[in-house]
Amino acid sequence: MDFLRPRTWDEALAFKAERPDATPIQGGTDVMVEINLDKGRPAALLDLTAVPGLDDWTREGGEVRLGAGLTYARLIAELGAELPGLAQASRTVGSPQIRNRGTVAGNLGAASPAGDSHPPLLASGAVVEAASVRGTRTIPIDAFYTGVKRNALAPDELIRAVRVPVAAGPQYFSKIGTRNAMVIAVCSFAVALHPGERRAGTGIGSAAPTPRRAAEAEELLAGGLDWEGRGPLDPGLARRFGELVAGAASPIDDVRGRADYRLHALAVMARRTLGWAWNDYTGRAAA
Amino acid sequence: MRVSLTVNGRPAAADDVWEGESLLYVLRERLGLPGAKNACEQGECGSCTVYLDGTPVCACLVAAGQAEGREVVTVEGLASGDDLDEVQRAFVEAGAVQCGFCTPGLVVQAHALIAAADGVPGDAEIREALAGNLCRCTGYEKILDAVRLAAARAVAPSPGSSA
Ligand SMILES: Cc1cc2nc3c(=O)[nH]c(=O)nc-3n(C[C@H](O)[C@H](O)[C@H](O)COP(=O)(O)OP(=O)(O)OC[C@H]3O[C@@H](n4cnc5c(N)ncnc54)[C@H](O)[C@@H]3O)c2cc1C
Ligand code: FES
Numbered sequence: 357m358d359f360l361r362p363r364t365w366d367e368a369l370a371f372k373a374e375r376p377d378a379t380p381i382q383g384g385t386d387v388m389v390e391i392n393l394d395k396g397r398p399a400a401l402l403d404l405t406a407v408p409g410l411d412d413w414t415r416e417g418g419e420v421r422l423g424a425g426l427t428y429a430r431l432i433a434e435l436g437a438e439l440p441g442l443a444q445a446s447r448t449v450g451s452p453q454i455r456n457r458g459t460v461a462g463n464l465g466a467a468s469p470a471g472d473s474h475p476p477l478l479a480s481g482a483v484v485e486a487a488s489v490r491g492t493r494t495i496p497i498d499a500f501y502t503g504v505k506r507n508a509l510a511p512d513e514l515i516r517a518v519r520v521p522v523a524a525g526p527q528y529f530s531k532i533g534t535r536n537a538m539v540i541a542v543c544s545f546a547v548a549l550h551p552g553e554r555r556a557g558t559g560i561g562s563a564a565p566t567p568r569r570a571a572e573a574e575e576l577l578a579g580g581l582d583w584e585g586r587g588p589l590d591p592g593l594a595r596r597f598g599e600l601v602a603g604a605a606s607p608i609d610d611v612r613g614r615a616d617y618r619l620h621a622l623a624v625m626a627r628r629t630l631g632w633a634w635n636d637y638t639g640r641a642a643a
Numbered sequence: 644m645r646v647s648l649t650v651n652g653r654p655a656a657a658d659d660v661w662e663g664e665s666l667l668y669v670l671r672e673r674l675g676l677p678g679a680k681n682a683c684e685q686g687e688c689g690s691c692t693v694y695l696d697g698t699p700v701c702a703c704l705v706a707a708g709q710a711e712g713r714e715v716v717t718v719e720g721l722a723s724g725d726d727l728d729e730v731q732r733a734f735v736e737a738g739a740v741q742c743g744f745c746t747p748g749l750v751v752q753a754h755a756l757i758a759a760a761d762g763v764p765g766d767a768e769i770r771e772a773l774a775g776n777l778c779r780c781t782g783y784e785k786i787l788d789a790v791r792l793a794a795a796r797a798v799a800p801s802p803g804s805s806a
């Protein structure tokens with residue numbers, strides 16, 4: 357095995373072009389588990405933690421650009437107001453020690469259907485900045501997940517950053533697990549209201565081969581919510597929203613939960629998170 | 644490969660390190676620091692917790708080469724000679740140690756909590772901070788006692804105080 361340690365981003369891209377078989381490593385919270393448990397040995401490790409500036413974020417217009425090396429701990433401490441849905445999801449990842457090392461880009465690299473950052477990234481319409489020696493392209497988040505633990509990156513590409521629109525309305529994330537810590541989601545759900553555009557975004561986790569949006573449920577909210585009048589949430593609409601979210605999932609039975617339980621839990625989480633978000637939206641109007 | 648780093652304030656180097664090796668292995672097997680424990684090697688138990696550049700992390704999930712040029716503090720680095728650190732002393736006084744396997748990781752994690760806390764942390768804050776450290780013996784109550792004791796002393800250090 358080789359250990360490659362670029363000191364600049366250009367050097368990192370050059371290494372990846374030369375060695376497309378090298379496994380990038382940041383927090384190592386996925387990569388090192390695999391190596392320690394001997395579930396496969398990478399030909400080389402490409403350590404990105406010595407590249408300066410990769411662990412920072414910047415505000416660029418209406419977006420926050422999260423550097424690939426930004427840890428969950430810093431995202432939680434510094435971006436709770438701008439990106440509330442992603443910050444809530446980040447708070448549920450592993451334990452403090454895991455959040456001190458783990459990154460959103462690592463979550464995207466692993467592309468597990470259960471990764472906690474995916475539902476809020478889908479709900480807020482993030483884009484992934486993929487870079488290689490050939491140049492940089494942006495991949496819309498809902499085109500990024502291509503299969504179980506597979507993503508749209510080419511072999512010579514690295515994630516440089518993730519661009520997430522600053523929240524324009526309330527956002528919520530909800531996750532089912534056996535404890536409040538150290539839990540891989542049985543299933544999870546995120547909702548984001550975009551009142552300026554009279555629409556809502558959704559993201560479903562751990563209930564299909566990839567994280568995914570619930571398109572019909574989003575259409576229901578765009579047309580059905582009382583955006584102007586900010587009246588109370590119609591319980592029938594909330595219930596229908598839950599049904600459409602569950603309908604968009606295609607879960608399996610596995611060690612963490614049964615498919616029918618996941619569908620039930622998704623409908624409940626969808627209804628509840630929508631209720632919280634709508635309360636915030638209408639409450640703000642009253643204030 | 645060779646890995647050079649600072650451990651407990653002193654420069655250290657390990658040779659013939661395998662590229663896929665963890666920082667935990669380097670500390671325990673190459674640098675003779677068996678304080679951080681190896682239990683799960685998958686980030687679940689926290690018994691390998693050390694400071695890396697001032698932040699508590701699971702040493703089992705840090706690739707050795709990632710620690711090149713960095714500063715590591717292990718549980719051995721908290722005491723000064725035979726003088727235990729306040730957190731270690733509180734664990735002894737509160738009876739928070741049984742088999743002791745989880746203790747080094749808990750001490751480092753509690754040390755970080757108390758250093759960062761504004762005043763004495765509440766129970767919810769302590770539980771959340773220690774959520775990644777498993778103990779199979781104590782049932783956690785005495786551990787919580789120890790953290791409260793050390794935190795209270797950190798806020799109002801009074802030399803003659805007893806538990
Ligand atoms: C004890 C424990 C608990 C956990 N709990 C949770 C949880 O609750 N929720 C959750 O979602 N996850 C959880 N995880 C999984 C893991 O922490 C997350 O997936 C985390 O986001 C990975 O980030 P990392 O920086 O550590 O990634 P790494 O392990 O460094 O990398 C992960 C993957 O991404 C690739 N990669 C990394 N950086 C880049 C880049 N810049 N460009 C392209 N590819 C890249 C790597 O090659 C690898 O395939 C847990 C892990 C452990 C050990
Ligand atoms: S040995 Fe590192 S967390 Fe268990």
Ligand code: FES
Nearest residue numbers: 742745778779780
């Ligand atoms: S004292 Fe035995 S595991 Fe905690």
